[in-house]
Amino acid sequence: MTELTVDQPDFSRERALLEKTWAKNPGIAGWLSETGHKSIGLRYIVTAFCFFALGGVEAALMRWQLSRPDNHFLNPDLYNQIFTVHGSTMMFLFAVPVMLGMGIYFVPLMVGTRNVPFPKLNAYGYFVYVAGGLFLYAMFFIGAGPDAGWFSYVPLSGPTFDPGKRADTWAQMITFTEFSALIVAVEITVCAFKMRAPGMSLNRIPLFVWSMIMVSFMVMFAMPAVMLDSTYLIFDRAFSMHFFNRPEGGDPIFFQHMFWFFGHPEVYIIFIPGLGFTSSIITAFTQRKIFGYVAMVSTLVITAFLGFSVWAHHMFATGIPQLGTSFFTAASLMIVIPTGVQIFCWTATMWSGRVRIKTPMMYVFGFFITFIIGGLTGVMLGSVPIDWQVHDTFFVVAHLHYVLIGGAVFPLFGAFHFWFPKWTGRMYSEALGQLSFWLLLVGFNVTFFPMHLLGLYGMPRRVYTYGAQTGWGPMNALASMGAALIALSILTMLINFAMYRRRGPLAGPNPWNADTLEWSLPSPPPSYNFLHIPTVAGMNAVWDAAPDQPYVTGIRFDKREILVTKTLDAEPDHKHEIPGHSLAPFLLAVTSTVGLIGSIFYGWWFTAGMLLSVPILVYWFWPKREEVEEQLARDRGIVMAEEA
């Protein structure tokens, strides 16, 4: 040991250089111009969690309203706004951004690089997302919140039945959030395909990264549909176009086709990262290589593909042709196969190892239970006769919450506990963690299981109250009590994190002895991630590393330089300097916001926003003089006259 430490080179100079190169700027301007992937990723996660809390408050208000018959705590109009904003918040402002935020934070760490490929664009995506969320809530608080459901079907959301700016608010919020999701998708794809540490060939990519790659592809091909759909809606409303106006040749059902062509992949966009978290957690807590890696990756790909061919099962009640329903039923039921393979692979992994039961692992078990129940009701809903029977009832509400909370929120909370030591350098309280888990598991089932029965008894969705003679009162009261338990669980989790963030026992770099590269770094990771870009010798990078696993040298420490590698086998290809801080993303987000929000009032604001963006884009792309001089010397061996 002693010889080793004596001879081990001292990297303090390199470390100091890296710290200087990757330092954050101080102050508000520094915050606004920050482009590090960990900062942006954490911002996504924290912001999305704030929106989750707001969506939770809305859910609580609805549960309070429904807790007894003939309740007039909320009026019908406010109730409409609240369920619309609740759904829109949870889907567009919480679920997708929080998953993509986890990707932005962890994908560069797991593939062994220093930042995302286009850091300024990444920062821009975050600001646009925040602007969209604030816009929705600003309109909600002044009483103009959208009120036609989170999917805002026409004709209800069309110009005839929804005057004012409510539906426009919804539609433009979509533009903001999908913009940001599309940006993140490109960042993650390019990062995972071109910036992996040498040795991390395609068949050694961690499963979480694979899940984010598949999600990114789904985002790229699904989100444009809803952006275009909501744009058509704005056009119909603002410019008297007729995309959805039947008398002039449009078709309201087309809105639903476009919406669900996005909407069903959206569900997978939300839960496929959950599959990634689950694989990471199971690997760490069983200390085993995942069983059936190739099968796992293939099923991720298959699920992503199938996700695009099932959208019309949301539209069985619209009277689409019978042959069509048969096709979509078959396609929907096929999803069971890849999902089943995944669950069997996880089970086999756990079978072969000794499972350590800690909070993250408990959340994974919670995911199995609730997601399987949600999956089974999904199979039921995939069958047309049942779907017709329970369409627009609380059965569907129960199903979608089992799938989304079971498939996404349980693994996400497991992931929060799993990576808490990495983020903060401290351990959370295991007791509080387990308490929050049990509260969530019990609270969730008490809230949502009765909704299955309420749906079968005929209680429709989206009605603000019901008569006592329906007999739905007791079960609704039960569901509302469950909601209180869910709130308590989340409060417990937040208290746990807040208390132990600074005071918890020190975690060290790898408290779980987990296998992916972020665990080879100090907790929390330094701004530059890796002192040296690592190399990878196997599927589980940390476990498979040789004692003297080579690291990469020849990457500059005084520049934000990264290594670009080849797509298939990650052999070193070339070096590339990525940009640092810039205020341009924030400024561009401001002009985009002005253009997009203005355009729902007057169309010319869109043009104004674009024109305002031109000087900022020039500022964004125009390189600094010293950069040009250096590149000139490097590429052409020319030194500029005044320096020579």
Add this chain to the structure above:
Amino acid sequence: MARRVLDVSALEADTADSRALLWWGNLGMMAIEGTIFAMLIATYLYLRMVNLDWPPSTVRDPDILWPAINLGILLLTFIPALILDRAALHDNVPLCKLALAACIVTGAAFFTIQFTVLANLGYKWSDHAYGSVVWTAIGYHMLHVITATGETALLFIYSLVRPIVKKQLLDFRCTAVYWYFVILMWLPFYFIVFVEPYVTRKGY
């Protein structure tokens, strides 16, 4: 104790080809925008499917001359774009500048003429669903041509005032590829708006 290391100091810094990160980012952007184009075409075909009278009988057969000339101009842009692409690959900066200028001229000519094509369609976006989808499709494509022209103009101005290094050569090539994309995307729309009514006019 000596450590084994993987020394990459001999690798080149930046490339101006398909290995570059920006190249991949550009592909991602085109995948997204291409999806939107595909959705627009799907919109047209869907609305065509649900309407017996398509294009609506009030719509006269489209003019042939200017749209055809404009198609020619857009296809012509392919030549300077290709030259830009190749010249950037071979580091021929003067030729790049010439090609950039040519792209700006043809691009600007295209969208200027396109304004008159829109004005001469004979129907408005608010007349019927057919008008809505045609105006949206043409408008969306024009937005791309205007963006591509603006981007090309910015690079051209830059090339006049600052020296060109590998980074800009990559920008040139990505712009050229973007032009290919913009040109190709017009072909299905051209067929739908200006050819299809002659081939299969429903309701006749």
